[in-house]
Amino acid sequence: MTTRAFDPGQCPVGRTLERVGDTWSLMILRDAQQGLTRFDAFEKSLGVAPNILAKRLAGLVQSGFLERRPYQDRPVRHEYVLTPQGRDFAPVLTALLAFGNRHFAHEGIAGQLVDRVTGQAAEPVVVDAVSGRPIDAERFTYAAGPAAGETVRQRVAEIEARRGRD
Incomplete structure (x- = not known):
């Protein structure tokens, strides 16, 4: 049996999924949107193996979602900061959060967006x-x-x- 590589052609959904279509990449972007930048922080938050994390971070850097910046000289350590493209991905994660809460939160809402001033839960929609x-x-x-x-x-x-x- 031969396996054919996915060719997204001109499909914008396919092109995006090629870059962020696996669970770990999406969760890294979620954590980055919430302020995490360091390898060890991502590792702790996600419970992901270091080799998988390193590969996904490198892919997100290569795809333009994150920028790798040194934050320490001895030894050299890097942080991963959202690029404008990475920040532009936030509404996609918001849509996933809203969809997940609507359809898969059988035990109730565990995480949600709220208005910083009123504390009222937001109901995200795409407009x-x-x-x-x-x-x-x-x-x-x-x-x-x-x-x-x-x-x-x-x-x-x-x-x-x-x-x-x-």
């Missing part, structure tokens, strides 16, 4: 920055962008054809 409307399937749909190749255009045509049959 269109132009109109301010919540993104939902009723109003919004996937469409080809200006740089779309034939595969993307075909996918959009198939989506439209399915919608026409419904």
